[in-house]
Amino acid sequence: xxxxxxxxxxxxxxxxxxxxxxxxxxxxxxxxxxxxxxxxxxxxxxxxxxxxxxxxxxxxxxxxxxxxxxxxxxxxxxxxxxxxxxxxxxxxxxxxxxxxxxxxxxxxxxxxxxxxxxxxxxxxxxxxxxxx
Amino acid sequence: xxxxxxxxxxxxxxxxxxxxxxxxxxxxxxxxxxxxxxxxxxxxxxxxxxxxxxxxxxxxxxxxxxxxxxxxxxxxxxxxxxxxxxxxxxxxxxxxxxxxxxxxxxxxxxxxxxxxxxxxxxxxxxxxxxxxxxxxxxxxxxxxxxxxxxxxxx
Numbered sequence: 448x449x450x451x452x453x454x455x456x457x458x459x460x461x462x463x464x465x466x467x468x469x470x471x472x473x474x475x476x477x478x479x480x481x482x483x484x485x486x487x488x489x490x491x492x493x494x495x496x497x498x499x500x501x502x503x504x505x506x507x508x509x510x511x512x513x514x515x516x517x518x519x520x521x522x523x524x525x526x527x528x529x530x531x532x533x534x535x536x537x538x539x540x541x542x543x544x545x546x547x548x549x550x551x552x553x554x555x556x557x558x559x560x561x562x563x564x565x566x567x568x569x570x571x572x573x574x575x576x577x578x579x
Numbered sequence: 580x581x582x583x584x585x586x587x588x589x590x591x592x593x594x595x596x597x598x599x600x601x602x603x604x605x606x607x608x609x610x611x612x613x614x615x616x617x618x619x620x621x622x623x624x625x626x627x628x629x630x631x632x633x634x635x636x637x638x639x640x641x642x643x644x645x646x647x648x649x650x651x652x653x654x655x656x657x658x659x660x661x662x663x664x665x666x667x668x669x670x671x672x673x674x675x676x677x678x679x680x681x682x683x684x685x686x687x688x689x690x691x692x693x694x695x696x697x698x699x700x701x702x703x704x705x706x707x708x709x710x711x712x713x714x715x716x717x718x719x720x721x722x723x724x725x726x727x728x729x730x731x732x733x
Contacts, residue, residue, distance in 0.1 A: 472606075473607045473610035475641055476640075490662050491724065501611065505611065517618065517636075521671065522670070523636055527664070
């Protein structure tokens with residue numbers, strides 16, 4: 448199902464402040480930069496930002512959808528290059544993922560992911576290897 | 580003040596085993612919007628050959644974050660948690676985590692770098708079952724932002 452050079456379809460996920468609270472509870476990461484405007488601004492951030500691991504989890508969902516299975520990852524790595532500010536609005540912000548298939552060999556496909564928010568790249572060296 | 584390089588290579592004693600619960604997997608899957616039935620429905624997971632519901636790929640972060648807290652609050656290392664942002668993250672998987680797993684984390688500090696007023700702390704977490712079966716490894720790089728450097732890595 449994967450071919451080298453194939454560009455995988457864009458997947459968009461909406462992230463709201465409520466999602467950050469839910470993710471903090473589920474993950475155990477209660478760093479206040481993910482829920483306190485005061486703390487986030489106090490350390491020089493533009494405001495409350497999404498957990499990097501929530502962004503990565505959404506990337507994982509995108510990979511699962513492309514692979515057609517949710518249990519096929521063998522290697523998954525990202526660098527968080529820009530924060531994802533999440534405004535205190537109903538719609539929050541949107542995060543978009545695409546990927547290119549770089550290699551298919553020995554039953555494993557290697558994908559290079561691109562993740563953007565408000566047109567800015569938020570991840571670098573985002574790579575996933577999935578069993579196919 | 581830069582983090583103490585002598586902490587590189589430090590190995591932390593493992594916590595008691597983490598018992599992976601079915602409801603915790605469902606809660607985590609809900610929090611990230613992962614609706615695949617294998618995360619929620621035991622029968623769907625069994626149809627793919629798993630004994631119970633399957634955790635989403637980044638679920639290991641729960642266990643790694645708990646183990647990382649031990650490092651972050653180590654008074655000798657002196658990390659200011661309010662200035663911490665996440666730099667890099669990587670997982671390698673031997674198999675997915677499933678409900679009923681009892682997981683032990685072997686945590687260590689792999690690297691410390693100080694650059695441009697920021698500190699970069701890379702920790703490694705090797706996850707095995709209580710029976711010694713390897714499940715996967717997790718690497719977390721934290722960036723501890725310098726007091727007077729608001730630009731740069733986030």
